[in-house]
Amino acid sequence: QLVESGGDSVQAGGSLRLSCGASEFAYHRYFMGCFRQGPGKDREGIAIITTGGGSTDYRDSVKGRFTISRDNTKNTLSLTMNDLKPEDSAIYYCAASDYFTYSPDRYDYWGQGTQVTV
Numbered sequence: 001q002l003v004e005s006g007g008d009s010v011q012a013g014g015s016l017r018l019s020c021g022a023s024e025f026a027y028h029r030y031f032m033g034c035f036r037q038g039p040g041k042d043r044e045g046i047a048i049i050t051t052g053g054g055s056t057d058y059r060d061s062v063k064g065r066f067t068i069s070r071d072n073t074k075n076t077l078s079l080t081m082n083d084l085k086p087e088d089s090a091i092y093y094c095a096a097s098d099y100f101t102y103s104p105d106r107y108d109y110w111g112q113g114t115q116v117t118v
Helices: none
Strands: 002-005 016-022 031-037 044-049 056-058 066-071 076-081 090-097 107-110 114-116
Touching: 002 090, 016 090, 016 114, 031 066, 031 076, 044 066, 056 066, 076 090
Parallel strands: none
Antiparallel strands: 002 016, 016 076, 031 044, 031 090, 044 056, 066 076, 090 107, 090 114
């Protein structure tokens, strides 16, 4: 189970930190990804992180503004978002996969989503 929190309404240029808590599965064994889905758009992966947190990757649309991190001792994932833009408005999801990938089809566990409005 994954549970997100931290979504909010912010002004352009502002910052938010989303959190995702994991339970009932071996969190530390999974690659983690952050996805978002804006109105009328497909769900897109924006940031991914390896099992130990040593490697990350970002889509160009968020690179340099967003940071994904994880704490395997607390079974948590964080997405720090800076310099937010109106086009960042979406429902944000965290998800767990056996693969280091942006493909949603490869993810086994999903959170319920949290709304970010800029």
